[in-house]
Amino acid sequence: MTTTSTTADDPVLDEIDRQITRLEQVQTESAAIDRIRKTERLIGRLESVQLWDTTALKTLRLTRETRGNIPKAHRGKGLGGEVALARSVSPARGKQHLELADTLSADMRHTSAALADGHIRAEHAQAVAKETSELSALQRRKVDAAMKDRYGTAGPRELANEARAHAQRLNPRAAADRFAKAKDHRRVTTQPAGDGLSKLIAIGPTADVVAAEQSLRQWAKTQVAKGKTQDKDGKKRTRDQLMFDELLQRIAGQSDAPAVKVEILLAMTPETLLAQGADPAWLVGHGPIPAPVARGWLADADLSVYLRRVFTDPQAQQILGLESQARRFPGGVRKMVLLRDNSCRTPFCEAPIVDTDHIVPHRDVGASNWKNASGLCAACNQTKENRGWRHEGDASTLHVITPTGHRYTNKAGPLIPGAEPQRAHDPKPPDGNHANDDASLERLPPGPSP
Structure with missing residues (x-):
């Protein structure tokens, strides 16, 4: 495959590129950590520039095609693919990048500012944008404002959970409807994990999946405490290995292990119990649960x-x-x-x-x-x-x-x-x-x- 590229001069970025090649090796551990932190901040700022330029690319393309009388439905076609090639990533990730640029420029000024200042990386911004994708522009701006003080102190998964919780509060009924529809997508799949291993992935209702995992974990901890960790060949097994072996036995219907009582901590305000409460409950270790769903769980005798x-x-x-x-x-x-x-x-x-x-x-x-x-x-x-x-x-x-x-x-x-x-x-x-x-x-x- 032959790739042809044309690179325009950009004095500022070209100078940054030249200066990087002149960096000397650090001489102390502290200096190494300082440079790692500065580099991370710089990467975030450069990712902000990349998203900013992506927005500019789309604006310029749509403007040119509008002036050229290109039908509206055909304007901007293929932009995601162009961005993907420029970033050396898949078309799906190119499209995702383009959508993130649109969202940040239109509705998430606090998130955009945190990225521009190097307090977060693009993956943090993407985590928040994804969880607000189905909200209105006004609701998304409210979430953006609510999250501004969390940037620089929380990781992507934590930010995603908190953004999802805000989204559920702003539109609890829609969130509950998504929960109900998501149950229909429960499934079991496998993925290769390398070295002769594969992942067995079970996707289903949170309460059921958490209960199954905790039941296995508690059973395995009990076996370790009792010293019953050897397999049939006399080899000692870790807790994780015990959990896997027991899972296979239970799936095959060969286990006579007693039922293990499972407890899940579900945090809620008093208002969440009431029909008018919109604040989501919080399933410890997993994230927000829409208030209507939490009320339904507590009323489910089965x-x-x-x-x-x-x-x-x-x-x-x-x-x-x-x-x-x-x-x-x-x-x-x-x-x-x-x-x-x-x-x-x-x-x-x-x-x-x-x-x-x-x-x-x-x-x-x-x-x-x-x-x-x-x-x-x-x-x-x-x-x-x-x-x-x-x-x-x-x-x-x-x-x-x-x-x-x-x-x-x-x-x-x-x-x-x-x-x-x-x-x-x-x-x-x-x-x-x-x-x-x-x-x-x-x-x-x-x-x-x-």
Whole structure:
């Protein structure tokens, strides 16, 4: 294949290109981290320029074709393919890039500004734009304004969840209708994973899929605790390997494993229980659920998973209490941490929470209470123990300090993202002395019954 290209002079970008070739190797670890951070910011700014030029390309093309009396239905045809070739990506990604440029320039000035300043990358902007694609222009602008303070502190998945929550609040009935229609697309597929492995992918209603995964996980943890990890050949298996083997056995109908009770934390404001409440509920670890759908789940007597409701104040900022009718579980702090952090608390990680970690280590007399607790994934919890790493903070803010002395901060977002912005206020963390035991949690005021 032969490719012919014509490149116009662009003094500024050409100078940037020349200067990059003159960069010398860094001499210190701190300088290396500084350059990585500066480069990341520069990439975001260059992506903003690329999107800006994409908008200009479309405007220029449509203007020329309009003057040339090209029929309206034929104007701009093939632009996505041109952009894809210029970016060396697939036509689908070229079309996506073109749509993102349109959305940012028309309705998302705060997101566009964050990208232009290098606070986010195009993937962050794309995550928000995708979740608002079915909203009206006015609604999309409201989401854009509500998200502006989250840029630079949250990763793409977290931003997508929060944008989806705002979209569900602004149009809860449409969101509930999409949920209902999506159920018809439940399916099981496979994808190659390399090295003789494949992925078994089951896509279905969130409550059912989460219940199945948690049932397997809890069963595997029990087997590990009992020391029953060997396979038929006597080889020791990890928890993940146990989960996979048990899944295959259950699918084949060969397992006699007892049913495992599964609990899912579903956070909601008192208003969400009422017919007029529009604020979405929040399924911990997975994201927003439209208010009508959450009310339907709670009214469904056949739902196979126990939904333990966690009630918040009307501003969705504080935990008021855990539903007290369920049996008492050890680890009340862990449940509250799961709700507050939702995913790993390390800035930009977004992996599922595995460990409830002490910000100030227990070996350094760190308290086992709400203010000193962080939800971390297994990898980040291990990384924290390496030489030169440390965490500082409290229930509302976590600072991660790396061996080079660089500090990365993650501030807790709203308990239920997507709640009415004008009702929000500064969060007041619960009393750490009472968040440390289940008995106090059960004494908290129970929420209303549906």
